[in-house]
Amino acid sequence: MSESLPPISDREATPVDRWQFFRDVLVFQVKLALDAIRDVILVPVSIGAALLDLVSSGKRTGQSFYRVFAMGKRTDIWINLFDTYGNPAESPEAANTTVDSLVAQLEALLVEQHDRGGLTATAKVAIDRALDGFSKRPPS
Secondary structure: OOOOOOOHHHHOOOOOOHHHHHHHHHHHHHHHHHHHHHHHHHHHHHHHHHHHHHHOOOOOOOHHHHHHHHHHHHHHHHHOOOOOOOOOOOOOOOOOOOHHHHHHHHHHHHHHHHHOOOHHHHHHHHHHHHHHHHHHOOOO
16 A cells, blocks of 8 residues: 555556555545535635625736635645646645645555554454455345
8 A cells, every 4th residue: 555556547457456446436535525625615705706806996807816716726736636637746736735645644654553463454354354255245
């Protein structure tokens, strides 16, 4: 788990093990939820900023709206939903902390605990056994 992983889009052609697949599905669901929350917040904020810009006087119409737009772009890079920005550590546009870097930190912590034989090692074996038994059952 701790090795550098290719972007999810590059994993289509090569099969991955069960835990890698589970990780990818879980990370994608978290990113989808964050993206949805961001969208729910940005819709009213961007409309409000646009209305504010329209009613305010001055030559710089759109200043508030484009600030919101720029913030949306930064959060898009932070979430990196479809691996659009590749490895966030190699992307000059990426912030220091991204969802991917937070996931990598969490994975490193879990791998360290697993290597020590902690709870995650026991849980992994039990889950593997249950999934193996489930997949071997005859269809009903």
